[in-house]
Amino acid sequence: MRLKSVIAAAALMMPAAAMAWPWSTDMMNQPNIKPQEGEMIPFPERSIPVGGIPTQVADREAAKPMKNPIEATPKSIAQGRTLFKIYCAACHGLTGAGDSPVSGKIGAIALNDSYVQENLTEGWVWGTITFGSYVMPAYGVPQGKRGSNDLNVEERWHVVNYVKHGLMKDHAAATRTAAAE
Template identity: 45%
Template structure:
């Protein structure tokens, strides 16, 4: 009888656990929700800051890898761009590609298909647009980063890959951005 009671309790426990208060912790936060007023005394969405002006960036609307491959890099490979690209590479790319870009990151080592070696001749021969497109659309095992990195940030990463990883520079990818 005790075994049957224990078995029933184990089967019912997951259903009951969903009713606990912590089951909605992520959706019921103190943060401001989309289209929610930041000022209860003055309801409505917050307006844009005074004197704000939309700035045109390097937004790029490409439909596929073929179109991406034909793109030219609109971001000059300045020291600032390469450093920013290195920080972003350290955050988004090193888990699979490793700090040296050889496809030997900790996550990449566990994949059946190994990530691209970004320092290989095969990759060096590809266009900047191809590398940018891989970050945008993803690949066989690579997820797309279009939602995580802006178009300009992806170009900064391309500059880092070209100037530091492929030209034998010092690898300065730092996850903390220091």
């Protein structure tokens, strides 16, 4: 009777012992590439990016010759206006005139100035938004770190469309409204 008890106890313990062996986790720990792990393999030469905007620039000076890949449509300008009012108006003013309570203290420039509108390229404006300047913080992704106030690449280009194609119209409308009052 005693031998039967030992055999029965051993038989009951076998599944538990089998689960402790290394082969019980082979499917989970097999060689594979997990998402977001390791270095990204570079794209083959002459490959065509799909749904992306090239933005590999080192600093704002390198961004100067970049062309805006997003057409300045009314929809893009409206989206840029919304983002401008959220992120930029605190320092540059609602119409970009540099007339906010903060702008005098920090030296924010007037974006509706003829120098900005005529001489600064869209790439330079995008680079300034991305990397910041002497006083202005970066709203891009500097050195691979992402902050809570960062705009993605497309959003930055929408802001550029607004600054270059919609800001002057909004400033003129605000000036006419203020003069009429």
